[in-house]
Amino acid sequence: CRVREAVVSTQSTGTDIGCQPVWPDGGYFMLVDTSPMGWDFTQENTGRCYDVDCVKWLTREFKLATIPISVFYGDKNRHLAAEYIRVCCAKSDATIDRACQIIRSLKRA
Numbered sequence: 001c002r003v004r005e006a007v008v009s010t011q012s013t014g015t016d017i018g019c020q021p022v023w024p025d026g027g028y029f030m031l032v033d034t035s036p037m038g039w040d041f042t043q044e045n046t047g048r049c050y051d052v053d054c055v056k057w058l059t060r061e062f063k064l065a066t067i068p069i070s071v072f073y074g075d076k077n078r079h080l081a082a083e084y085i086r087v088c089c090a091k092s093d094a095t096i097d098r099a100c101q102i103i104r105s106l107k108r109a
Helices: 002-016 050-062 093-105
Strands: 020-022 029-033 084-088
Touching: 002 093, 050 084
Parallel strands: none
Antiparallel strands: 020 029, 029 084
């Protein structure tokens, strides 16, 4: 299945840079724990959850569109998903390849 291949490719790329992908049992989306990356968005002082600032940064700086997870939680539990982002793997091979190139560029030195 082409989507499964995209998930495997995206997962291994995320693992290569230190992120912790969460394997989906099915579907078009994969969760990625970004906490190992050590990205710090506190200087932006937005008052938003980390994942929201993270996806905005990835989109603005790298043209890599992802989805924050905390927006699916209520205020009381939002912190549970604050460092996870959602990646769609139902994309063309060219788009997945480009996304993997961008993700590899994010590897911590």
